[in-house]
Amino acid sequence: MKRNFDDLYKAFEDRFRGSRELVKDRLRIYLPLLGQVPRQDDKPSLAIDLGCGRGEWLEILAEAGLEAVGVDLNAGMAREGTDNGLKIELQDALEYLGGRPDNSVAVVSAFHMVEHVPTDYLIGLLDECHRVLTDDGLLILETPNPENISVGTHTFHLDPTHKSPLPPDLLEFLVGQAGFAETAILRLNGTPMIEAGPIERSVHLMFEVARDYACLARIHAKQEPDSLAAFIHTASQPAPADTARIKEWLRSADDEIVGISEGVKSTMSSNADQLRQLADNLAAQSEMMRTGNIALQDTMASLARQLEQLVLKDAAIEEKDAEIARLSENVTTLEKQVQQLASLKDAFQSSTSWRLTSPIRSIKTKTAWFAQGMSASLKFKPESRLWRMTRRGAILLAGSILAHPFLAHHARQLLRRFPGIDVRVRAILSPKRISLPTPIMSDFSTSTRHASHIYLRLKAAVARNQKAAD
Incomplete structure (x- = not known):
């Protein structure tokens, strides 16, 4: 059996429009308007839903206390409603309204139906709606909103039975031309506006908000707060095509x-300056490090040389220390030997033989002293007594001669003729002192008492000789 799209339309609605529960939840937005519809005393007011489909809106009308009648040409769609106990007429919408008397219907609605019919058909349908509605009746025409870019460019064309999109201004114009005094556009079934940046808000408004809209109309306008404008003010979503807001x-x-760009430029300029300054600082630090490295290398080389010298000095000091240690050992050995000799000397001088030979040593010493003096006198040495007596007489004679200029002059003339005599006279008259040779031991602190006594006697004798010479 050959099928057409009408056979698939229920499955299409189930997939792309949503479940019955979802659709009913969306339709409850109209309940405040249904509450304003006047009721008859003797029977429920009549409400007709054109293109009723599965009958979700018929259920809401019945729940609101209205007599709900649905009209649809698709038997497959209507079957679900009739199975749920809803009243649905399988008839063309325009023909069905044509069979109704004037001013006999309280509500006429069409949800996602007007986009399926040609424009001339729609104009005739609106005229019939105006005719059958009561003076205070309500017209609801819901359809996809082509203001929403996603709807106008994509989702509207998913349904091949759609004729053409109906912009809100066009549908409202046609409704007004049918004789309805009060009209309003309710935008709905989109994602609420979000708190975001201006660009994201603009995109959200154009693509996500108000995916559908409804043209609401009454033959006679009502005043606040029951006006359609008051309802729109509280229930409608923003217009996706609000170009002024966008x-x-x-x-x-x-x-x-622009502000961010200027800030970025300023920041980049500042960062560039900072980078240049940083580069300059790094270059300066690099130069300082290079110079410091050279100085460090020089310092290390100098320290290496100093260390080498210290090592050499340390080696020399170690050698000196070793030499000092050896000398210290030698001194210790010599001190021990001196102490031994001193002990032997003291023992020898304390012996009987030393005391018995004392007169002999005295005679020997005096004989040696006399012999030395006689030898010095015979040789006319400066340290002899004859030399000192001769010098004293010569000094007195020279003083007497020098006191007389005449004698002094002739004495000088005479001495020049005999240079040898002149030299000897000058040697006698010169103030030369007798000096003893430096003693071998300059420090007698460690000598024996006898040696110290001899040294002191000798020193006193030298002093007396010098005084006598003067």
Whole structure:
């Protein structure tokens, strides 16, 4: 059996429009308007839903206390409603309204139906709606909103039975031309507006908000708070095609982008300056490090040389220490020997033989002294007594001669003729002192008492001789 799209339409609705529960939840937005619909005293007011489909809206109308009648040409769609006890007429919508008397219907609605019919058919349908509605009756025409870019460019065309999109202004114009005094556009079934940046808000408004809209109309307008405008003010979503708002947001985005750009430029300029300064600092630090490295290398080389010298000095000091240690050992040995000799000397001088030979040593010493004096006198040495007596007489004679200029002059003339005599006279008259040779031991602190006594006697004798010579 050959099938057409009408046979698939229920499955299409189930997949792309949503479940019955979801659709009913969306339709409850109209309940405040249903509450304003006047009721008859003797029977429920009549409400007709054109293109009723599965009958979700019929259930809401019945729950609101209205007599709900659905009209649809698709038997497959209507079957689900009739199975649920709903009243659905399988008839063309325009023909069905044509069979109704004037001013006999309280509510006429069509949800996602007007986009399926040609424009001329729609105009005739609106005229019939105006005719059958009571003076205070309500017209609801819901359809996809082509203001939403996603709907106008994509989802509207998913249904091949759609004729053409109906912009809100066009449908409202046609409704007004049918004689309805009060009209309003309710935008709905989209994602609520978000708190975000201007560009993201603009994109969200154009693609996500108000995916559907409904043209609401009454033959006679009502005053606040029952007016359609009051209901729209509280229930409607923003218009996706609100270009003024979008431009304002984008302008603020431009200003923000310009501000950010200027800030980025300023930051980049500042960062560039900082980078240049950092590069200069790094270059300066690098040069300082290079110079410091050279100085460090020189210092290390100098320290190496000093260390080498210290090592050499340390080696020399070690050698000196070793030499000192050896000398210290030698001194210790010599001190021990001196102490031994001193002990032997003291023992020898304390012996009987030393005391018995004392007169002999005295005679020997005096004989040696006399012999030395006689030898010095015979040789006319400066340290002899004859030399000192001769010098004293010569000094007195020279003083007497020098006191007379005449004698002094002739004495000098005479001495020049005999240079040898002149030299000897000058040697006698010179103030030369007798000096004893430096003693072998200059420090007698460690000598024996006898040696110290001899040294002191000798020193006194030298002093007396010098005084006598003067």
